[in-house]
Amino acid sequence: MSELDARPGANGRTPLDRTPEWAALGKHRSELGELHLRELFAADPERGRRYTLQVGDLHVDYAKHLVTDRTLDLLRALAEATDVAGLRDAMFRGEKINTTEDRAVLHTALRAPRDAVIEVDGENVVPAVHAVLDKMGVFAEKVRSGEWTGHTGKRIRTVVNIGIGGSDLGPAMAYEVLRSYTARDLDVRFVSNVDGADLHEAVRDLDAAETLFIVASKTFTTIETITNATSARDWLLTGLRAGTDAVAKHFVALSTNAEGVADFGIDVANMFEFWDWVGGRYSYDSAIGLSLMIAIGPEQFREMLDGFHLVDEHFRTAPPEQNVPLLLGLLGVWYGAFFDAQAHAVLPYSHYLSKFTAYLQQLDMESNGKSVDRDGNPVGWQTGPVVWGTPGTNGQHAYYQLLHQGTKVIPADFIGFAEPVADLLPGLVAQHDLLLANFFAQTQALAFGKTPEEVAAEGVPAELVPHKTFKGNHPTTTVLAGSLTPSVLGQLVALYEHKVFVQGAIWNIDSFDQWGVELGKVLAKRIEPVLLTGEGTEALDSSTAELVARYRALRGR
Numbered sequence: 001m002s003e004l005d006a007r008p009g010a011n012g013r014t015p016l017d018r019t020p021e022w023a024a025l026g027k028h029r030s031e032l033g034e035l036h037l038r039e040l041f042a043a044d045p046e047r048g049r050r051y052t053l054q055v056g057d058l059h060v061d062y063a064k065h066l067v068t069d070r071t072l073d074l075l076r077a078l079a080e081a082t083d084v085a086g087l088r089d090a091m092f093r094g095e096k097i098n099t100t101e102d103r104a105v106l107h108t109a110l111r112a113p114r115d116a117v118i119e120v121d122g123e124n125v126v127p128a129v130h131a132v133l134d135k136m137g138v139f140a141e142k143v144r145s146g147e148w149t150g151h152t153g154k155r156i157r158t159v160v161n162i163g164i165g166g167s168d169l170g171p172a173m174a175y176e177v178l179r180s181y182t183a184r185d186l187d188v189r190f191v192s193n194v195d196g197a198d199l200h201e202a203v204r205d206l207d208a209a210e211t212l213f214i215v216a217s218k219t220f221t222t223i224e225t226i227t228n229a230t231s232a233r234d235w236l237l238t239g240l241r242a243g244t245d246a247v248a249k250h251f252v253a254l255s256t257n258a259e260g261v262a263d264f265g266i267d268v269a270n271m272f273e274f275w276d277w278v279g280g281r282y283s284y285d286s287a288i289g290l291s292l293m294i295a296i297g298p299e300q301f302r303e304m305l306d307g308f309h310l311v312d313e314h315f316r317t318a319p320p321e322q323n324v325p326l327l328l329g330l331l332g333v334w335y336g337a338f339f340d341a342q343a344h345a346v347l348p349y350s351h352y353l354s355k356f357t358a359y360l361q362q363l364d365m366e367s368n369g370k371s372v373d374r375d376g377n378p379v380g381w382q383t384g385p386v387v388w389g390t391p392g393t394n395g396q397h398a399y400y401q402l403l404h405q406g407t408k409v410i411p412a413d414f415i416g417f418a419e420p421v422a423d424l425l426p427g428l429v430a431q432h433d434l435l436l437a438n439f440f441a442q443t444q445a446l447a448f449g450k451t452p453e454e455v456a457a458e459g460v461p462a463e464l465v466p467h468k469t470f471k472g473n474h475p476t477t478t479v480l481a482g483s484l485t486p487s488v489l490g491q492l493v494a495l496y497e498h499k500v501f502v503q504g505a506i507w508n509i510d511s512f513d514q515w516g517v518e519l520g521k522v523l524a525k526r527i528e529p530v531l532l533t534g535e536g537t538e539a540l541d542s543s544t545a546e547l548v549a550r551y552r553a554l555r556g557r
C-alpha cells in the first residue's frame, strides 16, 4: 500500500481517486478514446429523444455530451459510492452539514410551504420563514401602493439596494430577469462596489425625499456595505436637510444581526430577518429578496419560491436516472476529472438573463472553489470550474471563436425560452425565431463541427482547409423552457444550487463555507492606514511597498 492509499479519507471515506468507481470511470474514459459525437449520434438515432429529462417547465437535453449509457451508469455508481443522497437528505433534514462553520444548510426551508416542518436544533424554522415573508409582503405592498412615504410625505419612486456578494448578486440578477414583471412607476437600483463611483452614479439623479435605501448584509459587518450605507445616509440627510429622525422612513435593513443594525441607527422594527443557516449566495429567496419583492410584488415572489420548491422536491425524490441536478453535477465531475476541463460556460439566449452567469459565479465558485476535503486533507482531483459567460448571441460575435476552434475543453449550458417576454413590442416578437435559430445552431456546430472533407468539397483552397475546419465534439447541455416566468427563474436557480451541491458532495468538500475570501479583507484593513500615513511600509513586501509608495506619490501624499 502506498502512502497515498493510507491517507485518511474525509469522514472515514476512501479518497475519491482511490475508489473502484473512480478507477472504473478512468478505464472507461481510456476505452472511449477519441470517440466523436458524430459517431454517437450515428449509432443511435434515438439519442436526441432518449437523452432528455424534464423537471417542472425545464426541458433538459444532454444528448450532446461525451457520454454513453455506460458512462452514465458509472457516474451514477460514483454518486452512490460517495453517498450524495445521504448528504442531500441530511441537508434537507437541517443537519449541520456545513461542518467548518457548524451550521445547517437550509435554503430549501426558505421556499417550503407554510405547513412544512423543518427543524434546526429541535425548533421548526418554517413558521419564522413565513412570518418574515408576510412582513416583507406587507411592506412591499405599502411601498408599491404609495402608502409608505418618505420623511417629507412623498411616495417612494426609487429603491436602492446596498449590499455585496450574496446580498447583491441574487436580487440584482432576478430584478433584471423579471423586468417585464416589475412595477413601471418604481425604479430599483443596486449599489455594491466600495468604489464611491457606484453610489454616486446610482443617486446622482435622485430626489432624496423619494428614495428608499435597503441595506442588505447577512453579517452587517461587511465593510463595503457599511461604508456605502453610511455615505448614503449622509447623502439623504443632506438632501433632505433633516436630522437623523428622517432615517427611519428611508432606511430598512435585511440581516441576521439585529445588534449591528441597531448600532448603525436603523430601527429594528424596520429590519427583515434571516438566519445563519442561509448562506449568502443562497439567500436571495430570503429577506435579501426584499428589493425584488417590492419590484414584482409578493404574489409573483411567491410564484418564484414555488418554482424553487418544485425543483427541491424533484432533487429530493426523483430516482437517479431522472434526477436533473444529479445528472448535471455528474457531467461536470466527468469533464473535470477525465477531460481536464477547467471551465464551464453558461450562455443564456435571453437578454433578461444578462446577469445570470455573474450570479452563478458566486454560487458555484464560492461554493466549490476549495482544495481540501471536509477533513482538511488536500484533494487530489479537480474541484469547481471557472464559471463564465454572457448572453449567447453577443458571445457568438466575440469569444465563441475559442469555443469552436480553441484548444480547451469547455462544457457549456445553453438556456433559452420558446416564448418572447409578454410585453415585447409586437414588431420585435418576429425577432424571436432568429434568436432561437442561433441558439439551436450553436450547439449543433459545437457538437458536430465541419470535417476537412466537407470544407474541401466546398472548393476551399487546400491551404485554408485546416483554418475552416471545425473539429466539433464540444459538449453542451440545452435547457429550454416555455417562457421566462418567476416560477421558471426559481426552477433554474434551484437547479444550479443542487448541481453545485452534488459536485461538492462527490468531491467531498464543504460547499457552504468561504474562508478563501477572508485573507484579502484582513490585509486591506492593514494597508488602508498605510495609504493615509505612509507609516508601516517596511512591514510590506517589496512589491506592495513600491506600489503603495507610487500610489501615495500620485495622490500627492
Ligand SMILES: O=P(O)(O)OC[C@H]1O[C@H](O)[C@H](O)[C@@H](O)[C@@H]1O
Binding pocket: 164, 165, 166, 167, 216, 217, 218, 219, 220, 221, 222, 225, 280, 281, 366, 514, 517
Ligand atoms: O451579506 P454580507 O454579510 O454583507 O456578506 C456579503 C458577502 O461577503 C462575503 O465576503 C462573502 O464572501 C459572501 O459570501 C457574502 O455574500
